[in-house]
Amino acid sequence: MLFDWFLTRQESRGVRGDLLEIGVYMGKSAIFLGHHLRDGEDYTVCDLFEDEAPDGANKAESNKSYPTLTKQVFERNYLSFHDALPRVLRGPSSLVPDEVPPKSCRFVHVDASHLYEHVYGDIGAARDALLPEGVVVLDDFRSEHTPGVSIAAWEAVLNRGLRPICLSTQKLYGTWDDPAPVQEELLAMVRGRDDCHLSVQEAAGHRIIRVKSKKGMPAPAFPPSRHHRAPEPAARTAPQSPAAGSRRPPAASSRARRIAADLLPPVVTRAVRRGRAR
Template identity: 70%
Template structure:
């Protein structure tokens, strides 16, 4: 992961917001959230770690009437320990609450509930059993991710979805250990794995997986495989040139000016060509006097020179 640089410009489209949110995960977020809505599931949304707001903006688009959306991030605040402070300084030095709010309000009329604090406080701010979707993308250190997964378990509704970011990136081994430990020892059931995120539930994953597999098999831009490990069915999806799903532009969007069509070539009429000068009297006379053999030789010599 490289450091995306914040800008002071207002985003016109979701793609303009800095951050790491691949088209495959944008599609999966959209599918899970829309499925919950179709199933009549109602509950709040929670995101731990927002960076510049890219995934939060998408989550906020799926908020239903009466639901609450909460985000939690350190922003410019102090980390709870030295290791977490070093991580924040290295990867998120450009993150400010002002930048997040500017980006979010470019797409939405109101902000979510913002908790500017370590993710460890979220259990005190969000009631147990109230959320249908939780995205965990805060610290990558094992101790913090372990606590975030425990908080997600308590905050989620029985059939809710938790998404763990960076669960298999080479630079985040703490997330990998905490994620698979949750699967093996803490009752988390994987629903699917993308290149970047693990989607899971503490409910029954079977109905979700069957519907998800039906959808993925109909797409030509997804590579799909299914494996078994430690008693879990692991659905793996990867992008094959996938484009992001449609998303409404921001209030600052400016449509690109269409390029002017190339000018049609102008056909030159015979009348527009300049007239050849008439041969002089001397040339006419020489042509009449020269024998045909000489005339042909002169023509050949001229052709060779040209």
Template identity: 55%
Template sequence: MTLSPTAADPAGERLPAPTCLDDVKGWFFPVDQVLFDWFLGRQQELTEPGDLLEIGAYMGKSAIFAGGYLRPGETFTVCDLFDSPAQDDANSAEMRYSYSTLTRRSFEANYLSFHDELPAVVQGLSSLVPDRVAASSVRFAHIDGSHLYEHVRGDIDSARALLHPHGIVALDDYRSEHCPGVAAAVWAAVATGGLNPVCVTGTKLYGTWGDPGPVREALLEFLAGREDLWHGVEAVAGGQLVRIKPKGAVTTPPHPVSRHLPEEPAPEAVPEQPPVPAQAPPAPAAVRRRSPLRRFALNVLPPFVSKGFVRLRTALRHQA
């Protein structure tokens, strides 16, 4: 599928093609980029099988990043309402407030700026995902859809059914004050739903319904070598949870490369200068020769006599 290098929002505004991941709108912060890279990279090193899933894509920033870890034969499923009706008043109001410029065309144009093929796109409610994704087939799921408790609880239940036993789920907005329904659903899953938290950042909780011990120990070993990330371990709901936050600027892993790299400015043409004509070498200064009489006066006569002779000769020359 080929799209033009630009997309349009619902107002019809032309959006420039992204030349790097930072050009894509979204809230995918550096510390979470490091953790996505670590979890997905570790799964590749251990050759853990499974597909990828994202619920809530916005303009595609985190999907573009995660798509770089898709292996041959795997499927990446992305679900979002995009321009579809939300089918309930509360969800529709949230869509109008938070995502008024969201369109499927913008997401697809952004994604294809970095990857050759689109993911499997499910346009509609996240309740459609279990019908499109096989149970226990997913190794990494990113849940960043609705902020309403009922929908988030449903997304978490879906993730539990779809994840492989070793799978990791990243849950966004688990503590944000503007969406308490997400926090209620996430911590309920930890307290009573069998979700084992591995770590938290300022915006996301990462957990598993499998054994969190090996992955947590490997994560702590990784964090011990990072001078740009602070971490600490907390006891939560009978288990341990690693807290992570940045210490100054965070070094992010390599981003997918856009096919719309900015063009380097052409070097400015230097105007040709007219050739400078060669100058003839200066003529040698004329050598003034003294007359034999003057040389005799200077060399033989006493100084006071020779000086008087020179003055007399000069005065006579000027009168001539």
């Protein structure tokens, strides 16, 4: 819900700029981002895919968490929803600063390595690429298996000028601009809904807005794949009358009487029968 809200808000306000995703995995968020790309904007994605990792720790992480990720798989998934691919950088995320112009992006999604050193660099690349009103989204900032992301994210808040806009269950939305205007719009939007929880806290001089969906909250509409085929409506069949000579099934009341006769004490059964006979 928040991912879509931030992108739609930018577009409704006429904010223009490129899109960047660092770490694409199988392409779900990349596909969603691609539907917000407008004429005149560029869209770049970067992932290691099946290339050699730049260090041993990153190689171990890739082999464990992303053994089936290939550029071909990502591109096939993406082209199931779009006519053309984004610009694909195949390699470590350290490529981004040299390939994406400074202050060119309105929205950056970071979901690559979970190792602190790499996340630190990805946050720096996002800061350099973003326009003044741009938004960065850091994925997995609070998962128990990704402490490197947590440390790098909150270090950026405390020491590198990142201003939190809000937190969801898994993502931190932030900016290097003044977060107050977008926070006020966000608060008004969330307070007008009844399908999500909202809390506001102060920490280290930052206003922290937490948003969490309630059970049953619908997910944002995801455009159907070009391979999707809507199910055909089931053919309506006329009710069939019982064949001649066939016996109709006993009525529910008859079955109930037989069950009562089997289960109730005889004295109760006789009393019920006498009452019906009156």
